[in-house]
Amino acid sequence: MSNFISDISLQIDLVDIVLLTILVVVAVAVIRVRDLFEAVVLLGIFSLLSACIFTTLDAVDVAFTEAAVGAGISTVLFLATLTLTARKEKAQYSHSWSGFIVCTLTGGALIYGTLDMPHFGDPDAPIHQHVAPRYIVDSPEEIGVPNMVTSVLASYRGYDTLGETTVIFTAGLTVLLLLRRDRRSRDRSASPPTAETTDRRGSHVMRHAMVLRVMSKLFIPLILLFALYVQFHGDFGPGGGFQAGVIFAAAFVLYALIYGVEAAQRVAPPARVQVFVALGLLLYIGTGLASLFAGGNFLEYKVLAHEASHGEHIGILFIELGVGITVAAAIINTFFYFAGRGRA
Amino acid sequence: MSQILGLYNYWIVILLMMAGFYNVIARGNLIKKLIGLNIFQTSVFLLYISMGKVEGGTAPIVAEGMATYSNPLPHVLILTAIVVGIATTSVGLSLVIRIREAYDTIEEDEIQQLDEGP
Numbered sequence: 001m002s003n004f005i006s007d008i009s010l011q012i013d014l015v016d017i018v019l020l021t022i023l024v025v026v027a028v029a030v031i032r033v034r035d036l037f038e039a040v041v042l043l044g045i046f047s048l049l050s051a052c053i054f055t056t057l058d059a060v061d062v063a064f065t066e067a068a069v070g071a072g073i074s075t076v077l078f079l080a081t082l083t084l085t086a087r088k089e090k091a092q093y094s095h096s097w098s099g100f101i102v103c104t105l106t107g108g109a110l111i112y113g114t115l116d117m118p119h120f121g122d123p124d125a126p127i128h129q130h131v132a133p134r135y136i137v138d139s140p141e142e143i144g145v146p147n148m149v150t151s152v153l154a155s156y157r158g159y160d161t162l163g164e165t166t167v168i169f170t171a172g173l174t175v176l177l178l179l180r181r182d183r184r185s186r187d188r189s190a191s192p193p194t195a196e197t198t199d200r201r202g203s204h205v206m207r208h209a210m211v212l213r214v215m216s217k218l219f220i221p222l223i224l225l226f227a228l229y230v231q232f233h234g235d236f237g238p239g240g241g242f243q244a245g246v247i248f249a250a251a252f253v254l255y256a257l258i259y260g261v262e263a264a265q266r267v268a269p270p271a272r273v274q275v276f277v278a279l280g281l282l283l284y285i286g287t288g289l290a291s292l293f294a295g296g297n298f299l300e301y302k303v304l305a306h307e308a309s310h311g312e313h314i315g316i317l318f319i320e321l322g323v324g325i326t327v328a329a330a331i332i333n334t335f336f337y338f339a340g341r342g343r344a
Numbered sequence: 345m346s347q348i349l350g351l352y353n354y355w356i357v358i359l360l361m362m363a364g365f366y367n368v369i370a371r372g373n374l375i376k377k378l379i380g381l382n383i384f385q386t387s388v389f390l391l392y393i394s395m396g397k398v399e400g401g402t403a404p405i406v407a408e409g410m411a412t413y414s415n416p417l418p419h420v421l422i423l424t425a426i427v428v429g430i431a432t433t434s435v436g437l438s439l440v441i442r443i444r445e446a447y448d449t450i451e452e453d454e455i456q457q458l459d460e461g462p
Binding site for chain 2: 013016017020021023024027028030031036039040043046047050053054057058059060061062064065066069070073074077078080081082084085086089090095096099100102103104106107110111114115117119120121122123125127128131132135136140146147148149152153157160161164167168171172174175178179236237238240242243245246327330331334337338341
């Protein structure tokens with residue numbers, strides 16, 4: 001037994017197996033509860049657990065993102081939706097047997113499909129033979145950035161990341177179009193809420209939560225500082241534009257939750273936040289165009305400076321900044337629209 | 345035994361995937377469906393990250409004295425997928441809010457009744 005435990009990789013396997021089993025238990029609990037509030041909180045726990053698993057599987061950048069997005073922002077957005085809709089699910093009389101049978105059959109077929117898959121952690125698996133060795137062996141010299149995830153994300157696969165940033169921009173735009181109050185309905189409401197009345201209502205929510213007010217004031221500067229660290233240290237450690245954007249937005253969401261949305265909107269006026277959603281994407285495309293005009297291909301950073309690796313550094317810095325700005329602005333904007341929908 | 349240990353991650357992924365799938369097809373509540381989609385999505389993330397793991401490897405950040413690194417490519421795909429996932433979830437949630445405002449319910453069968461009714 002001591003021999004069994006002393007093997008480090010087996011220990012990691014054990015941690016992995018235990019965490020995965022807990023994950024399944026939480027997933028089943030999410031299905032079973034009728035109270036949507038409980039389901040959302042369980043979903044937050046589910047995300048945090050999966051972030052732990054990503055860490056044991058060496059995916060530190062992914063774990064970082066999942067913890068910030070899944071356990072943080074996603075939970076807040078779901079809860080905001082619950083306050084606008086309904087808290088309880090309608091009681092259903094029986095389980096859906098046809099659904100259960102479809103799931104069992106699909107699951108059985110998929111499990112049959114895994115039987116000839118390469119085993120977990122197998123270094124000879126096909127996935128590790130194709131382009132991965134190039135990224136692992138050559139990227140530190142070619143790009144000059146220690147974090148391989150950053151060099152693949154921002155340099156080798158810059159086109160993909162541009163596409164993904166565009167998806168986030170489009171989603172931000174769609175939320176704006178869906179939840180915007182048009183001018184007609186605003187005119188129809190008898191007395192539009194003035195800044196003063198809504199202000200009093202907003203601050204009323206957490207007026208007595210002294211601990212929360214004081215602690216959030218202490219934490220918000222640190223969260224913003226940490227977001228900037230994650231943004232600009234992403235080349236060397238885990239982090240980058242996506243994570244930094246989410247953490248930056250989380251600071252604003254926290255402020256809005258505790259001091260009221262109106263107070264947060266005075267710090268970050270929605271009209272200006274919307275401009276930033278587009279500005280980040282334009283910065284990304286602009287970097288691509290700059291390398292085009294400097295004589296290279298679109299998003300080929302090495303022409304941006306006299307030395308190739310220096311050019312890569314400049315290119316990665318700018319496009320990560322663009323990603324960070326778009327992500328942060330899109331999430332702040334989305335939260336403002338969700339929170340603003342219930343008032344007025 | 346080695347077969348079970350070697351494929352355990354993938355089996356859990358499939359269990360989670362089916363749990364999310366069941367939530368999407370068997371539940372009438374729209375928020376519950378979105379929660380199911382989120383679980384389904386996380387199971388796909390786990391599938392990719394499990395495949396990227398190399399025995400005895402470490403996180404793909406160059407460090408002294410380390411020779412084996414896990415595959416960075418799945419990490420890149422999934423980290424962007426997570427942020428895209430929250431963006432699409434927020435679009436789904438805002439659709440739910442609009443449906444609630446239009447129909448005053450978020451239960452699928454009640455919405456269908458209202459559509460078919462006089």
